[in-house]
Amino acid sequence: MITFIGLPLLLCGLVGCSHSVGANHPAVMLDALYDRHEQWQGTPYELGGYDRQGIDCSGFVALTFAELFDVQLPRSTRDQAQIDAEIPESWLRTGDLVFFKIPKQGAMYHVGIYLHDDQFLHASTSRGVMISNLQADYWSDNFWKAVRVLP
Secondary structure, three states, X not given: OOOOOHXXXXXXXXXXXXXXXXXXXXXXXXXXXXXXXXXXXOOOEOOOOEEOOEEOHHHHHHHHHHHHHOOOOOOOHXXXXXXXXXXXXXXXXXXXXXXXXXXXXXXXXXXXXXXXXOEEEEEEOOOEEEEEEOOOHHHHHHEEEEEOOOO
């Protein structure tokens, strides 16, 4: 039996797909984001970095969206946060952007990509590309807002 989510994957396998990950298929997006984590895990944080030698949070988000979803996002966290599609935290779904204000660092901003079950993918200043939990004290205390970029 083929499920609705499995049908697009089957069709891609039969006829081929030449486009990026389907932004309207949450399970496919989630798999792609976990694959992204496996490929980039541990890549060190580097302010202004934009490759596997070192990357910052907004660069990781922009590069991930361009390569996986064919969506061009602004390069800086501040500009990404200006995208006018804010949603309540309770509406989070795979692929949404999550933003944080870190007051101890002079009101710096941080961004990640929501996965599921309160998990998000990001480039951490201390541990590089990793997955963290929104409910961890540090992240829940500094959560600012969420933005939906994908339909």
